[in-house]
Amino acid sequence: MAQQAMPDTSLGQMRPTYIYKVVLLGSTSVGKSSLAYRYVKNDFKESLPTVGCSFFTQTLNLEVATVRFEIWDTAGQEKYHSVCHLYYRGAHAALLVYDISNKETLNRAKLWLRDLEKEFLPDEIVIALVGNKTDLAAEREVATEEGEEFARTKDLLFMETSAKSNHQVNDIFMAIGELCDSSS
Numbered sequence: 001m002a003q004q005a006m007p008d009t010s011l012g013q014m015r016p017t018y019i020y021k022v023v024l025l026g027s028t029s030v031g032k033s034s035l036a037y038r039y040v041k042n043d044f045k046e047s048l049p050t051v052g053c054s055f056f057t058q059t060l061n062l063e064v065a066t067v068r069f070e071i072w073d074t075a076g077q078e079k080y081h082s083v084c085h086l087y088y089r090g091a092h093a094a095l096l097v098y099d100i101s102n103k104e105t106l107n108r109a110k111l112w113l114r115d116l117e118k119e120f121l122p123d124e125i126v127i128a129l130v131g132n133k134t135d136l137a138a139e140r141e142v143a144t145e146e147g148e149e150f151a152r153t154k155d156l157l158f159m160e161t162s163a164k165s166n167h168q169v170n171d172i173f174m175a176i177g178e179l180c181d182s183s184s
């Protein structure tokens with residue numbers, strides 16, 4: 001990992017707590033803030049515009065450790081792109097989010113991946129490709145197989161989610177926590 005997650009035993013517990021920085025990357029309006037909000041607050045709001053960067057924390061109990069995610073939600077607007085490398089520096093995991101009803105957002109996610117590949121060695125960061133908005137099935141522009149195949153060729157975790165209908169949101173964070181845990 002780029003930066004070793006230190007076990008935090010400050011609560012006097014035998015069970016270690018690992019702190020992982022997770023960054024959300026992707027085009028504007030793909031649902032990055034909504035995924036974080038769903039995961040942390042178990043709620044969905046129609047409007048959550050991100051200006052610059054916002055920050056969420058959530059704790060997850062794994063079998064042998066407790067994980068505290070520090071989730072950095074970066075705005076997808078191009079005007080913020082130049083500062084984004086500052087946000088993902090030191091990240092343990094990245095969620096590359098696209099919108100299954102907007103093919104262009106998958107192309108954009110592929111560009112974010114190139115940025116990450118420049119910044120990190122392959123085993124320094126856990127990367128997940130996330131196709132969000134599965135509730136918009138009628139408007140789907142990206143087949144599940146297309147996302148899956150791209151993720152497979154790049155050795156990324158892959159999951160389709162819906163922040164709105166709460167589909168696989170916990171699952172993707174759980175998968176990330178487990179992978180970070182096994183590589184720290």
Ligand SMILES: Nc1nc2c(ncn2[C@@H]2O[C@H](COP(=O)(O)OP(=O)(O)OP(=O)(O)O)[C@@H](O)[C@H]2O)c(=O)[nH]1
Nearest residue numbers: 028029030031032033034046050076133162163164
């Ligand atoms: N149908 C549907 N809409 C969603 C879902 N997730 C987010 N949205 C909607 O998509 C729009 C954008 O969501 P945000 O969470 O603000 O997207 P974002 O990627 O954080 O956008 P930026 O902050 O601009 O980068 C909002 O209107 C959300 O309500 C989803 O799973 N399904």
